[in-house]
Amino acid sequence: MRTGLAVIGLGLLAGCVATPSFDDPQLTGNELELQEFFDGDLRAYGQFQDVLGQVRRQFVVEIAGDWDGETLTLVEDFTYADGATERRVWTLRQTGPETWEGTAPGVIGTAKGEERGDRFNWRYTIDLPIVRAGEPPTTQRVTFDDWMWQLTEDRLFNRAYMYRSGFYIGEVSIMFERLD
Template sequence: MRLAKIAALALIPLLAACTGKPALTDASLSTRELELEEFFDGRLVAHGQFQDIFGTVRRQFVAQIAGDWDGQRLRLFEDFTYEDGSTEQRVWTLRKTGAESWEGTAPGVIGVATGEERGDRFNWRYTIDLPVPAADGTADRVRVTFDDWMWLLTEDRLFNKAYMKRFGVDVGEVSIFFEKL
């Protein structure tokens, strides 16, 4: 009986890794065209949460975002407030590298983030040393990779689902709803 439980627990990461994820080749669900530089230019608010691989919500947040597109680079100032009252700021600098491709950097990001627009969606991939609150009130840094997917729902609403991995193993998902103000 105990061996069966151990075997079942060992299968959970394997099964989580087999779940379906979006692809740029998926059929579009709308005729909308996401242009990052247009959507993120200005003020936005984002509401989101992190869920572990078991589906348990572990953290929620609200982010105030100020975006600035100057014709060559998009800068995003993201001010996060978490449910426990802690705060964090991340500043992204993105550059359009082709008709539908982007690169970006932010403090904590390892190397360069890369992304591609296709129709109403955007895929953004990067590795980051993410601050994670510790039990003693301090913050540890955990290196994770993000596979971010964004879909333009309306002219002023965007949905983001980010798949997180650590050491190549799924650890959770972040769901975020962005709204232009």
């Protein structure tokens, strides 16, 4: 009985997650241009926190970005605190003055994004690889509502809200830093 009530309580809590909006006031005069910010070498530091706020995983990402005038390619090499590694390669195309589409291995369909002022919102569903010590690798299908804010010319903060089967499961927070 208690377990059932706990599950219902978590379900209700998960439905109460407030996420950013383009209607929120812009706090800086920065104008994020995705293709400019991510063209070159970057390093990012991040972590995943579950629905209860517990940090479950930390990582560093080395990113090589290349904007060729039409396509922004991001080669992301993740190194997790437990020693695991992962590579994800994004291919993004600008579809309008403020809109983007992108693909990467594991992404279901096409990711869609919009720039506005100092921020960028990116939404997609992906089959994430799950690696646990002593177990064979699996995947977990999750949906991301990813928000980025350009803080300075060389720094960008990212908060990604994660959902599985429509239920909020946690957040990924990342700080990106341009190296060149």
